[in-house]
Amino acid sequence: xxxxxxxxxxxxxxxxxxxxxxxxxxxxxxxxxxxxxxxxxxxxxxxxxxxxxxxxxxxxxxxxxxxxxxxxxxxxxxxxxxxxxxxxxxxxxxx
Amino acid sequence: xxxxxxxxxxxxxxxxxxxxxxxxxxxxxxxxxxxxxxxxxxxxxxxxxxxxxxxxxxxxxxxxxxxxxxxxxxxxxxxxxxxxxxxxxxxxxxxxxxxxxxxxxxxxxxxxxxxxxxxxxxxxxxxxxxxxxxxxxxxxxxxxxxxxxxxxxxxxxxxxxxxxxxxxxxxxxxxxxxxxxxxxxxxxxxxxxxxxxxxxxxxxxxxxxxxxxxxxxxxxxxxxxxxxxxxxxxxxxxxxxxxxxxxxxxxxxxxxxxxxxxxxxxxxxxxxxxxxx
Numbered sequence: 001x002x003x004x005x006x007x008x009x010x011x012x013x014x015x016x017x018x019x020x021x022x023x024x025x026x027x028x029x030x031x032x033x034x035x036x037x038x039x040x041x042x043x044x045x046x047x048x049x050x051x052x053x054x055x056x057x058x059x060x061x062x063x064x065x066x067x068x069x070x071x072x073x074x075x076x077x078x079x080x081x082x083x084x085x086x087x088x089x090x091x092x093x094x095x
Numbered sequence: 096x097x098x099x100x101x102x103x104x105x106x107x108x109x110x111x112x113x114x115x116x117x118x119x120x121x122x123x124x125x126x127x128x129x130x131x132x133x134x135x136x137x138x139x140x141x142x143x144x145x146x147x148x149x150x151x152x153x154x155x156x157x158x159x160x161x162x163x164x165x166x167x168x169x170x171x172x173x174x175x176x177x178x179x180x181x182x183x184x185x186x187x188x189x190x191x192x193x194x195x196x197x198x199x200x201x202x203x204x205x206x207x208x209x210x211x212x213x214x215x216x217x218x219x220x221x222x223x224x225x226x227x228x229x230x231x232x233x234x235x236x237x238x239x240x241x242x243x244x245x246x247x248x249x250x251x252x253x254x255x256x257x258x259x260x261x262x263x264x265x266x267x268x269x270x271x272x273x274x275x276x277x278x279x280x281x282x283x284x285x286x287x288x289x290x291x292x293x294x295x296x297x298x299x300x301x302x303x304x305x306x307x308x309x310x311x312x313x314x315x316x317x318x319x320x321x322x323x324x325x326x327x328x329x330x331x332x333x334x335x336x337x338x339x340x341x342x343x344x345x346x347x348x349x350x351x352x353x354x355x356x357x358x359x360x361x362x363x364x365x366x367x368x369x370x371x372x
Contacts, residue, residue: 009256070295
């Protein structure tokens with residue numbers, strides 16, 4: 001057993017990354033803009049260069065390796081690859 | 096203190112209160128999405144398990160079912176992460192991937208158990224406004240057609256360290272049982288989650304099937320309390336952080352009654368189980 005948890009305690013330094021991932025799963029419009037032009041969406045957030053690169057390139061493994069919570073990462077991955085959302089259609093349409 | 100009215104349809108005064116049933120069921124998204132690579136017959140067995148707990152609740156004339164599940168960092172995110180949250184609002188609403196399920200709530204009972212827990216050394220949060228996630232939606236979506244019993248959601252912090260120790264989850268289950276006995280309310284507990292799985296990690300395709308078998312063996316042989324000996328690091332390592340919800344159900348039923356495994360399937364990424372305690 002390794003000391004590092006697979007589902008780790010989120011680090012304060014990664015709060016902005018976690019905030020971006022959370023916003024992408026909760027906000028359909030933001031997600032659509034991110035898929036069209038990730039750099040412009042990410043420009044609104046105070047991210048370090050590594051975080052910006054990982055999020056822009058959707059480097060899921062890289063995000064998890066950095067210590068980003070895997071649940072937030074996999075939700076972005078499922079949204080991108082499976083088209084799976086957290087909400088009902090009604091809430092997505094409402095915005 | 097909230098006043099509790101135990102009498103409800105089908106409940107007679109000579110039936111004592113307590114936890115009359117408990118189930119532990121999977122809630123993986125694939126059980127709802129049913130991707131082609133999964134065995135539809137095995138997924139149907141999980142759906143059957145959901146309908147079974149709904150029917151059982153009616154047969155037992157339960158006043159409410161506690162559905163014990165979690166928040167996949169949707170509602171609580173990292174803003175405020177309670178160890179336990181009792182949903183006291185109405186109705187119970189859960190959403191996932193384009194669909195919504197709404198169930199009858201039991202706000203008086205939810206507030207009563209909240210009061211009891213606060214007076215018994217627990218400090219649960221409560222919420223009147225929370226759209227629950229797929230850990231609630233998937234079981235309730237399939238149970239709904241047979242569900243006649245109101246639902247009390249209990250949200251356990253399973254994924255964001257530091258989570259409540261599994262012993263604490265077992266104890267809150269015991270305290271729910273004590274509340275039910277004291278108030279004469281007949282309830283069931285349905286825990287959702289597990290078994291071993293590693294979403295978002297490089298172990299996704301390698302669930303710890305041996306750990307699943309160990310836990311199921313413990314439950315079947317009436318040694319459910321062995322689950323409570325697992326440390327937070329061990330739960331993480333074997334892909335069973337969600338076993339905390341099962342521990343609530345175990346505590347509610349005493350932990351020493353032999354379980355019935357209605358179904359178990361290693362899907363290749365998660366052990367799908369339907370267990371009746």
